[in-house]
Amino acid sequence: MAYIQKGTSAFYKANWALFLAGFITFANLYSTQPLLPTFAEEFQVSPAIASLSLSVTTFALAVSLIIVSSLSEAWGRKSLMTISIFAASLLTLALAFASNFEMVLLLRVVQGAVFAGLPAIAMAYLGEEIEPASLGIAMGLYISGNSVGGLSGRVIISTFTDFYNWHIGMLVLGGISVVISVLFVWMLPNSKHFSARPLQIKALTITLWQHLKDPSMLCLYGISFVLMGSFVTLYNYIGFKLMAPPYHLSATIVGWIFVIYLVGTFSSAWFGSLADRYGRQRMLLLAIAIMFIGAIITLNELLSLKIIGITVFTFGFFAAHSIASGWVSKRASHDKAQASSLYLFFYYVGSSVGGTVGGVFWMKYGWVGVIAMIALFLLIACVLSFLLKRIIARQRIATTR
Numbered sequence: 001m002a003y004i005q006k007g008t009s010a011f012y013k014a015n016w017a018l019f020l021a022g023f024i025t026f027a028n029l030y031s032t033q034p035l036l037p038t039f040a041e042e043f044q045v046s047p048a049i050a051s052l053s054l055s056v057t058t059f060a061l062a063v064s065l066i067i068v069s070s071l072s073e074a075w076g077r078k079s080l081m082t083i084s085i086f087a088a089s090l091l092t093l094a095l096a097f098a099s100n101f102e103m104v105l106l107l108r109v110v111q112g113a114v115f116a117g118l119p120a121i122a123m124a125y126l127g128e129e130i131e132p133a134s135l136g137i138a139m140g141l142y143i144s145g146n147s148v149g150g151l152s153g154r155v156i157i158s159t160f161t162d163f164y165n166w167h168i169g170m171l172v173l174g175g176i177s178v179v180i181s182v183l184f185v186w187m188l189p190n191s192k193h194f195s196a197r198p199l200q201i202k203a204l205t206i207t208l209w210q211h212l213k214d215p216s217m218l219c220l221y222g223i224s225f226v227l228m229g230s231f232v233t234l235y236n237y238i239g240f241k242l243m244a245p246p247y248h249l250s251a252t253i254v255g256w257i258f259v260i261y262l263v264g265t266f267s268s269a270w271f272g273s274l275a276d277r278y279g280r281q282r283m284l285l286l287a288i289a290i291m292f293i294g295a296i297i298t299l300n301e302l303l304s305l306k307i308i309g310i311t312v313f314t315f316g317f318f319a320a321h322s323i324a325s326g327w328v329s330k331r332a333s334h335d336k337a338q339a340s341s342l343y344l345f346f347y348y349v350g351s352s353v354g355g356t357v358g359g360v361f362w363m364k365y366g367w368v369g370v371i372a373m374i375a376l377f378l379l380i381a382c383v384l385s386f387l388l389k390r391i392i393a394r395q396r397i398a399t400t401r
Helices: 009-029 033-042 052-075 077-095 101-115 119-129 132-163 166-187 201-213 215-243 251-278 280-297 303-331 336-400
Strands: none
Touching (some): 009 077, 009 101, 009 119, 009 132, 009 166, 033 052, 033 132, 033 215, 033 251, 052 077, 052 101, 052 336, 077 101, 077 119, 077 166, 119 132, 119 303, 119 336, 132 303, 201 215, 215 251, 215 280, 215 303, 215 336, 251 280, 251 303, 280 303, 280 336
């Protein structure tokens, strides 16, 4: 059966539908990130504790990915993605009525679990339905939706928090998400290359273990951990930095700084295409180098240079993530949903660990400590990238003998 080819109506509908689904997921997932200073003040908790409103969500998401992606092998891709985005939207509406930090954390844990119905399954859907020659750009476009959603959710929440309160912001974001969920169901083509199979726990365990035994996949999983750990750490604590002296920026202004996410829309699609042409490892190293340069620039106290540094860092992150996630789909010769879910498991565990540990560095060493932690993570990503190249070369030689 033919794959969805670039230039066709089905290609544009599939990509727009998944763009919108990514938009919903990441708008709601990161909705509490610009609220960390607000939570710290309103609920009288430390920055590291306030960061749990994001960390517990990403951790619940990471754990649930393994289960939900496996359910998709039996229940289908589109149905589970639909349940996921509708449930996430309704939980955001419920968050608007949370009256204490404990309730916020409880709802965010549940929300993290239902978020799992989209990311790994969307990547598997693209790997199964899109023609291989166009997979890089399709994956890049999907991740572009992630970046636009992450931007929009933060801007909506921070703006309404400044003018009204964060409860009103959650109501608005939840309402928008419900409307977009309806559009997703209408636009996404049904799977043509998916064959349902009974859910078998033993077979699932074997499959996951096979992916984890592959050293090249382990390198990609490690890269996802440190890349996301770096990214979330920077964005978790930049708000504390910019709302404090000497900047004294408002929540609205800090929220609009997330407009920088738009560069991720461009870089993810562009580097996905470049990786198809010039090689994934070369482009991945370039993207990591760009992240490092951006992080170093943010050490300058001049506000304009700090914003430029964040922009460069964000550009590099989405480029690197686009390449690494697409590489997982290409390397996995079987059970692509499980391979993708493991990638995202490490990705979101990295978010939880980096985002919370970054708070310790922030409280003890300030912004210099945050950047030092990020630099260490990026160094690890470079080492894993070089190791990945050697492993793939050895595997290629072994298969030709």
